Amino acid sequence: MIATYLGIDPVIVRVLFVLMALFYGTSVLIYILLWIIIPEAKTRSQKLEMKGLNINLSSIETSIKNEFTTVKSNFDKWQKSRNYNKIKENIGDIFNSAGKIFVVLAKVILVILGISFFIAGIAMLGTMTGAFFFQDSFLSPFSWTDVQFSAYDFATLFTDGFNARVGITASYLVVMIPVLMLIYVGLKFIFRFKSRSRYIGVVAGALWLVSIIVLIGSAVKVGYGMRVDEEISQGYDISQNPSDTLFIKMRNAEGNYSSYNREKFENVYLNFNDNGFELSGRPRLTIEKSNSNTTELNIFKSSNGINSKEAMTLAKNIYYDWQQDDSVLYFNRYFEIRGDKKIRDQELIATLRIPIGKVIYLGENIDQITYYIDNVQSLSDWEMTGKYWIMTENGLSLLEEHKKDVAEEKDATEESQSEEIKSEKKDNLKEEIEAMKSELDSM
16 A cells, blocks of 8 residues: 555565565564554545545546446456356256246146146036936935925026026026136146137126126016015904903914925925925914904905016915814914915915903914014013903903903992092081081071
8 A cells, every 4th residue: 555655566665575574673563553553544535545646536536447447357257267157057057946846836736726626617517507407316406305396496486487497597607607617727727738719718708798687687577577566355253252262273383384395485485295395474463452342353465476467366376274163263374375386475464353351362382473462561472372361442461460450440449439428428417417507596
């Protein structure tokens, strides 16, 4: 650095230091002192001062260029060295090996995905095909029953045969087109073949969209077929001695209508039996106060339809089995849908009107069809069963409670009448005394 500062060849400075060290031995001591005293040149200006250069833009620019040239020269020398080529070859080998491993792993993963897609697609294809088109198959709907019942048969419960076929076909395509594409992609992953036609995806997508539109149209037609609601009613007089208790009991509380082999759709049940299937529904029984002195039963049947005529016909096809045996009324747990078996949100409401003072008995399980019966004690329907009730001005009341109320009212009335009699006697006695006083005064 001294040579740089003085602007001479560094060799001269080195020779002088060696001679001084040999003859005088002071150069080593001077070097150590200078190394300790002189601070390290850290900044660019200090480095320029160390070289004896003036600090200006030109010198700074020259310094930067020299440093860049030095670095570039050293890097070029390192690139030409054997170490650089060896490191370069090693890094290249590492990347080549990693790339080959990645390609192998990617191929294995794609094959595994392809096999999974293919197996899943085949399974779904078989399941959906059986469910949509086969009747006597373990893949068909309701296969847990002994009934041959396909998806088409099920669809005809809600619409006509043509719309059922259209809807089932559209539903099948909506489900199956993605499944077929899944199988196709799985095969491509496994065998890595190239498709000859690039329009397969476009055609499949267009067909899928058309199927969705057709399915929506079919569903709209089903809804349109239920746009009209009609109701019919029938009234029956319950002939009975007014003083007799009317017993209201349930038939088939459990019986043939268990939850097994039965599916519910809104208010209608689809029941499977040895003869195929039948449609039924659960009625609603209400008990109200009668405006006359007779007991009446009114049955209201309602159904939806595409027009009033169809809705009325379907309402008439509702059959309900109830019977009167002397003082006992038997109600069935379910009503039947006969004739054209269509699910049209059919309903049946049975309203039993009881005159005031009439005593009734609600049998066990009758709460399975009763619907919020109003009563003085505000008991729930299931709490009302197994008890005697009497119709009052305020609705049904427990007979025992009613008797207590009547007895208390009678006692209160008798007490009131007794007080009135006593008061009347006192008044009469006072009048007699006043009359006697008047007679004595007149004498």
